[in-house]
Amino acid sequence: MGVTSHRGAGRGAVRDELRRAVGKIAAGSAVPVFPMAGVGGRDAARRIRLSRRLEVVSSPRAANVLLIAGEITPRLLRPAIRIHDQASPPRATLFLIAGGAPEPDVPSKPEAGSNTEVAAVESALRTHAIRDRFFPFAGLVHQESEVEAASRALHRDLVLAERATEPAIQPDRPPLPWRGRGPYGHGGKGMTGGAPYGRPLPERGNDRDGLQLDRLPLRIGPFFPPLVPGLLLDVELHGDVVQAAELGPNPFSGYVGASATCPFMRALASPVRIADLELSRARSHLRWLSDALHALDLSALSIRALALAERLEADNVPLISAELARFSRRLERSRTLTWATRGVGHIRVDQVGDTHGPVARATGVEADARCDDIEYLALGFRPIVHDDGDAWARWRQRIGEARQSLRLVTQAGDRRSGGAGIVEDPRGMIRLQTHTLDSTSQLLPELVTGREWGDAVLAAVSLDLDLERDARLTSVIEEGR
Amino acid sequence: MTDVAAGVLALGVALFLGVYLVSVLDRFVSDLVAGHGLTANVFWAGPRRAVLLLLQQPSRTERPDAEAWAFAPALLGALGALGLATIPLAPELPLADNADGIVLFGAAMALVMVAVFLHGWSANSVFPLIGAYRFVALALSYEMPLALVLISAALPAESLSVGEIIRSQTDVWNVIRQPLGLPIYMVTVAGLAFWGPLRLPDAADLSGGTRAEVSGPALAAWEVGRSMVLVAAAAMGAAAFLGGWLGPWLPGVVWMGLKTLVLLVLIVWSGHHLARVRTERFVVVAWVVLIPLALIDVFLSGWLALAAR
Amino acid sequence: MTIGTDHAPLFADVLFWMLAVGSVLAGWRVFRADSMVRAAYWLLASFAGTAGILLLLHARFLGLILLLMMAGEMTIMAAFMVMFMMNPAGLNPMNMVHQHRTAIIAGVGAFLGLAAVGVFGEFPARPLLDASQVTADLGVELLGDSMMVFETAGVALLATMIGSIALAAHRGRFGPADEGSEPPALVPEAETVRPGDSRDEEQS
Incomplete structure (x- = not known):
């Protein structure tokens, strides 16, 4: 070892020390997390907003940790891999696989397990297989409570360079070779030349005003943050106006079975306490409120709404009720909120069709399974109805219904409802006999067509879609057959 | 030369x-609204x-305009600095008092449009691009x-110098003399x-808009540049409408800081x-409500200034 | 700005040449750029150099206003070019130069003509005594003898602006913009036919 190399080593050590010191400062920051929700992971992915140590980022580019919560179905896999590769290094993935910790090579056999438990284990096994094959370096937790600590540990190791960044899963090269000449090269004859990106220029088509404009086809989802997980939307943009929209296949179909934990599904078969149903409904509406506020860039208010939903239990209803009353007064008085949502995503009465639930009631259709329930009528239940049919009406509808549900909880006592194969869940009516599926998601393409992108997103958010529920209902109805 | 050095240092x-x-x-504010407890973390976060x-x-994205992409955050920060440089923070600070300061401020703020547009356009990606065009509509x-x-x-100052504008408010601040001015300015x-409410180019419905494809140092520079523009604009608000450094007991620079702080908090x-708000709604409000109100403000202020002569 | 010929002639000279050469280089880049947006902003850079020279000449108001106006103008110009060209959002590279021979002759001719005026013209040598007076003089000029000209032009421009906004507004002549609207048919009471719609009609 010569003197120079020794000095070089010394300098290297100093640099490492400096790097460590800087890394320690960075490790103390909130972890930028980009959540991706698979089957059964939506609530967990949403709840990371509540943690002060984690920061939900709007684009995977800015994320250090990618959280994959729930099962990644085949239709979700490719988008998940793409998002993984888009995250800027240093990056790490964290899987949240609930339902015990089955070893991949030792298939667990629940002796007296129900169908649901078997399905959960199978789902976990499938996700384990995906993790082993595509995300071999990813972290893994089994409990939602461990997510925060595990994310922080990954983050700390990444910024202190104690953990290597995850390599890209797919090769990073343009989908088609570059054919332009020169550094930017328009590559061809005439003013716009040939097809330098290796693909033709967009075709032109009529826009809503009869002008000919370039069409930009785009697939949105399934992890686009303002929209619900799993929603695949093929849109055609003219500038920022949605010219055409088509709903993609539901990525959850065939991977969601009947859930025993959801009180509304249980109420189809046997009577369930009204208090439980209404608590669940209020929670669902508040969670929606949190998502909707998040899509409007009001992340702090969104945390507040989510905290209300997650704190809500049978024993603190009056407290939450009072807080919600204050909160809703504030929202309903907000002029900018009405500016953002009034007239957006307007649904006419003749468009309602098979749509039930708050969306229909916000359009003036007084359809509610609870109206036919003697127990609810005994509580003096009358459905809330708004006539406007726009996003603002749906905002007020859900906030109003959440408050109404909390009132019902306090009055219901031990009354029970259900068992007749019909139930009103937070998103609409579920009826086993007639086998009709709620069609709220089918409204979406019509609702966003011809709208500016911002309005289209707010309209989609206001529908409160849940693709997992759609898939579950399909499977329940098929089982019934 | 030392004057210039001191001015640059102060800036x-x-x-x-x-x-x-x-x-x-x-x-x-975020912690307060979210209902989190307040901790010392606010200082370090x-x-x-x-x-x-x-x-x-x-x-990296596919075929970005790399130079313009790197230039945009730098330009935004530089414009923020230039905007703040036109404002005399205290009567003793010599660098700033430029005879056409308010025009220079206006020019710097007009160029913000170029910085944001380039930031969104050069990434060669859909959502940043929509954000860029949104900002053009907003800025115009x-x-x-x-x-x-x-x-x-x-x-009332009969001058385009920001220092003169502040001095003209010795008797009564512009916020009282021109009640329409400060609300429109904010x-x-x-x-x-x-x-x-006007976070349109970087909005959540565009997955971060012009910054959707940005990460690392460029993202930090963009956030800092945006804050610098905000600080410059708030300081100009304090100078043009709240009497800048004027105020009893405390030194001028403290008054200036306090007034800027109030506007920043707002x-x-x-x-x-x-x-x-929706882009379209804001454009309509700006052209139908704000511009006529601002014109009324100009006429009233001019009339008052003439009457005071 | 405390830059001025009376303070440091050498400094001002160096600055002038830097701005002048920078302006010409940026102007040259306008024609070498392969995108409408890039070309527009190179032109803005060229204007910025010119604005700097105006500042050096103590025409501070003119220099700054040039910068202020051109920032918006160039962005609008880029947006309009993008709207009129079949090039999505100005992202695809394209050839910005056409009619080469005419363009070269016109460009070189204009440059030589202006350069000749600059080199051979007789400019009055009136030293500027009070720099702060320039803006005031400009104001007196604009609102004094030339007031009629400028006010006429100004009001005409304002009327054009209001007219075009009325046409492009939310409730334009074709109905509310966000519901989709169609231009009226050419013949009274005929059905509206959008350009390119014929194929759909055949199918239906």
């Missing part, structure tokens, strides 16, 4: 303090995040009211720094309370 300190203050305020971003690698709408209320503020500030507060 640097003011910018640094201002940007840090914005980060602390933002975290503070911003700097820690900045260091974290510096350790991140920059991202707030630009006119901004220019008009600043001209109104200059009328709307345009939200637009300039695309903050709060904007940051709006960021966590007011929903993002």
